[in-house]
Amino acid sequence: MAEGPALYDLHRFAGRPDDRSQFAADWNAIVTAAGLKDTLLRFVDTLHRLSGVPPQSLGLRRAVLLFGPPGCGKTSLARGLPYAWQRADPQRQAGFLHVNTHALFSGMRGGGQKLILQLFQEIGEQASTGIPLFVLVDEVETLGSNRGGISLETNPLDAMYQVTAFLESLDMSVRDSPDVTFLFTTNIPRAIDRAVRERVDFSLEVPPPGPAEREEIMQAALTALAAAYDVGSVRAAAKNQVRDWRWLIQSSDGMSGRAIRHVFVLAATLAVNSAELTIDHVAEALAAVTATEAGLQHAGGMYLESFQGR
Ligand SMILES: Nc1ncnc2c1ncn2[C@@H]1O[C@H](COP(=O)(O)OP(=O)(O)O)[C@@H](O)[C@H]1O
Ligand SMILES: [Mg+2]
Numbered sequence: 001m002a003e004g005p006a007l008y009d010l011h012r013f014a015g016r017p018d019d020r021s022q023f024a025a026d027w028n029a030i031v032t033a034a035g036l037k038d039t040l041l042r043f044v045d046t047l048h049r050l051s052g053v054p055p056q057s058l059g060l061r062r063a064v065l066l067f068g069p070p071g072c073g074k075t076s077l078a079r080g081l082p083y084a085w086q087r088a089d090p091q092r093q094a095g096f097l098h099v100n101t102h103a104l105f106s107g108m109r110g111g112g113q114k115l116i117l118q119l120f121q122e123i124g125e126q127a128s129t130g131i132p133l134f135v136l137v138d139e140v141e142t143l144g145s146n147r148g149g150i151s152l153e154t155n156p157l158d159a160m161y162q163v164t165a166f167l168e169s170l171d172m173s174v175r176d177s178p179d180v181t182f183l184f185t186t187n188i189p190r191a192i193d194r195a196v197r198e199r200v201d202f203s204l205e206v207p208p209p210g211p212a213e214r215e216e217i218m219q220a221a222l223t224a225l226a227a228a229y230d231v232g233s234v235r236a237a238a239k240n241q242v243r244d245w246r247w248l249i250q251s252s253d254g255m256s257g258r259a260i261r262h263v264f265v266l267a268a269t270l271a272v273n274s275a276e277l278t279i280d281h282v283a284e285a286l287a288a289v290t291a292t293e294a295g296l297q298h299a300g301g302m303y304l305e306s307f308q309g310r
Contacts, residue, residue, distance in 0.1 A: 005100055005102065005103040006100055006103060007099065007100055007103050007104065007115065007118065007119045007122070008097050008098055008099050008100055008119065008122070009097070009098045009100070010095065010096070010097050010098075010126065011023070011082075011095070011096045011098075012093070012094070012095050012096075012131075013082055013083055013086040013092075013093065013094045013095070013096065014086070014092075014093040014094075015090060016090060017083060017086060017087035017090060018083075019087075021083065022079075023079055023080050023082070023083035023096070024080065024083055024087075026075075026076040026077075026079045026080040026083075027076070027077065027079075027080025027081070027083055027084050028080070029073075029076060029220070030073035030076045030077055030080070030257065031073075031209060031213045031216045031217050031220070031257065032073065032077075032206070032209075032213065033207075033210060033213065036204070036206070037077070037084070039204060040064070040066075040077060040081060040204060041081075041084060041085060041088065043064050043201070043202040043204070044064070044081065044085050044134075044181060045085075047060075047062055047064075047181050047201065048132060048181075051132075051178040051179055052178065055174050055175060055178075060174065060201060061170075061174055061182075061199050061200055061201050062173075062174050062178070062180060062181055062182060062201065063170075063174075063181070063182035063183070063184060063199055063200040063201060063202075064181065064182070064183055064184070064200060064201065064202045064203075064204065065140075065184045065185070065186065065197070065200040065202070065203040065204070066078060066183070066184070066185045066186075066203075066204055066206050067185070067186045067187075067188065067203060067204070067205055067206070068187075068205050068206035068207055068208075069187065069207075069208060069256060070187050070256065070258075071256030071257060071258030071259055072206050072207065072208055072209070072256050072257055072258075073206050073257055074138075074185040074186075074187075074206045075138055075185055077206065078136050078138065078183040078185055079096075079098070079136065081134060081183065082094045082095070082096040082134040083096075085132075085134075092132070093131045093132070094131065094132050094133070094134060095126060095127075095129075095131055095132070095133040095134065096133075096134045096136070097123060097126060097133060097134065097135045097136070098136045098138070099119065099135060099136060099137045099138070101137060101138060101139065101140075103115070104116060104119065104162075104166075105162075112158055112161070112162030112165075113158070113161050113162050113165045115162075116162055116165040116166050116169055117165060117169065119169075120169035120172070120173060123135055123173060123177070123180060124173065124176060124177055127173075127177040127179050127180045128177075130179055131179065132179050132180075132181065133177075133179055133180045133181070134180075134181050134183055135180055135181070135182050135183065136182075136183045136185075137182065137183070137184050137185075138185050139185060139186065139187065140184040140185065140186050141186040141187065141188050167195060167199070170182065170199055171199075182199075182200075184199075184200065208254060208255065208256055208257075209255075209256075209257050209260070211249050211250075211253070213257075214249050214252050214253075214255070214260055215238075215249050217257050217260045217261060218238070218248060218249070218252075218260060218264070218282075219238065220261075221260070221261050221263075221264035222234055222235060222238070222264070224264070225264055225267075225268060225277060228268070229268065229271060229275070229276065229277040230275050230276040230277065231276075231277050232276075233276065233278055233279065234277065234278065234279045234282060237279045242279075244279045244280075244283060245279065247283065248279075248282060248283060248286060251286055251287075251290065252286060255289075259289070262289070263282065263285045263286050263289055264282065264285070266285035266288065266289065267281040267282040267284070267285040268281075269285075270284055270285060
């Protein structure tokens with residue numbers, strides 16, 4: 001096997017689900033609109049149920065795409081999905097293979113295709129046990145951009161062949177490994193790359209959190225901070241829906257889940273020398289983030305995660 005970073009990480013889920021695992025934490029941390037997680041599980045149930053159906057008869061791709069702006073939970077949902085699917089019925093077993101996309105594109109001359117073939121051979125071997133195997137290719141759109149990146153150092157044809165090898169290997173896997181479900185994520189919110197779109201059965205948008213979800217994320221962040229700070233007054237403000245609390249929810253419109261959690265980290269820095277973390281600390285942190293984002297956007301038109309909705 002070639003030297004270099006591992007091509008993938010592999011985990012198995014069987015028996016009593018481990019609700020304290022990192023996968024459970026990933027799944028549970030994500031606050032989504034009602035039904036999104038159920039929809040995702042239903043897609044997977046459907047593909048599982050259709051595993052005996054010849055893919056040609058329904059044009060099956062055995063793949064699900066999660067798309068949406070960064071920081072809104074795609075990777076976490078994809079990582080947690082095998083856990084959540086197995087948890088729904090502990091008789092089930094599942095494998096989870098997280099492809100290390102960067103290792104695939106390490107750019108050794110002529111090596112790209114080989115790495116892809118090696119990866120898919122190993123996926124095939126892992127899947128030959130008959131246990132459903134989830135394969136996550138995170139940020140699948142980097143396949144395209146990496147193609148441009150490595151072409152400077154290596155033969156551009158090699159890079160192109162590598163992408164072709166990836167797409168062909170996917171097609172082959174669909175035919176040969178009915179127990180594999182591919183999970184793709186992409187940050188391209190609406191314009192999904194055609195090569196990807198044509199290779200999935202289901203696409204699901206994971207949008208920025210709405211007001212109810214933002215409030216729940218803030219509550220969760222407060223609970224986390226309560227281990228280190230007295231957050232009683234903020235909790236009371238939330239409970240009584242005071243105007244300052246409602247302002248936080250309104251003003252975080254368009255922010256990603258990750259950015260909202262980060263506001264509470266900033267608030268913690270503002271309160272680091274006091275016993276109590278107050279709603280003023282949170283409001284100041286949010287205002288600071290808002291001002292920085294607005295300034296940066298004005299300055300350079302940069303793409304900023306915390307204000308992707310505007
Ligand atoms: N909808 C959400 N609800 C709560 N937290 C979120 C949400 N989306 C993102 N986060 C936070 O941001 C972190 C990173 O999210 P991630 O799954 O990597 O997003 P993406 O893959 O869409 O960029 C999560 O671990 C979580 O702490
Ligand atoms: Mg991600």
